[in-house]
Amino acid sequence: MYAWIIPKDMSKPYLSPIFARAIHSGDWPENEKVWHEFCIALDCSKSNLIEIDTYAKDGVMHVVTIDSDSSNWTPKNVYFGSMDFLNKYNPEKICEEISSQDLGECIKIDKKYDYQEIRKIKTQKDIDDLMSSALSFHDAHIESIEAKNDEIHVIFNSYWNRKIELWFEEKPKYENRLEDPEYY
Known part of the structure; x- marks a missing residue:
């Protein structure tokens, strides 16, 4: 899974893999859970993991998924879970607890991604990525x-x-x- 990250301070967006996705701990009403969703991504320097809220109540999205592949996730769900090698961590504590070896693996994953601004739609995955990045044209x-x-x-x-x-x-x-x- 790969996404545009729009920092909370609205500085320049950057690309990062999404390593985990979850809901902050709490007893949230079902219709409010979306406002408590967060992702784990690399920071803009690509040297550490950060936790970033997916949405802000003012309507700003801070995580815009452009590649929705979750085949290497546990559970296999584009909304909640983590990459398989990170499933030993609690998503709310991963930024502080991640080992240097696992952080190195995160950085390697980022370097492998080949971002293309204009994408041809040829497969169902391409359609899924378009619909994800466009929020189903909502x-x-x-x-x-x-x-x-x-x-x-x-x-x-x-x-x-x-x-x-x-x-x-x-x-x-x-x-x-x-x-x-x-x-x-």
């Missing part, structure tokens, strides 16, 4: 659509700290049909 509105040759370029307005652009190539088409014609 609150998204189309700002503009431009057709040029055999390509359509769609720009969504800025929402939740992100701006998404999609390109549809090679004679894009759509279908517009009634779901239940007998309804009418």
Whole structure:
């Protein structure tokens, strides 16, 4: 799992693997748990782990997942758990308790990631990553659509700290049909 990290002080965002994800300890009502979710990532110097709240109550997202692969997580869940080699740690204490060997492994994982700003969608994983990074297009509105040759370029307005652009190539088409014609 990999994400853009937007520091609490809103300084320059940076990329980091997400090593663990959890809810802060407490007896939170179900509808408030999201405000207590946090992630464990590298700091901007890429030398230590930090705990960062995923969301802020003012609507700012501090963790924007761009690669949702959790195949090396325990449990295998993109929302809660940790990378397999870190499951011996309590997520709320991992930053203080991590061994130098495990921290070194975290830094190696970060160095291996090949970030691509523009990504082609070819597989289900690519679709999953798009939907994750775009928050399933929750609150998204189309700002503009431009057709040029055999390509359509769609720009969504800025929402939740992100701006998404999609390109549809090679004679894009759509279908517009009634779901239940007998309804009418």
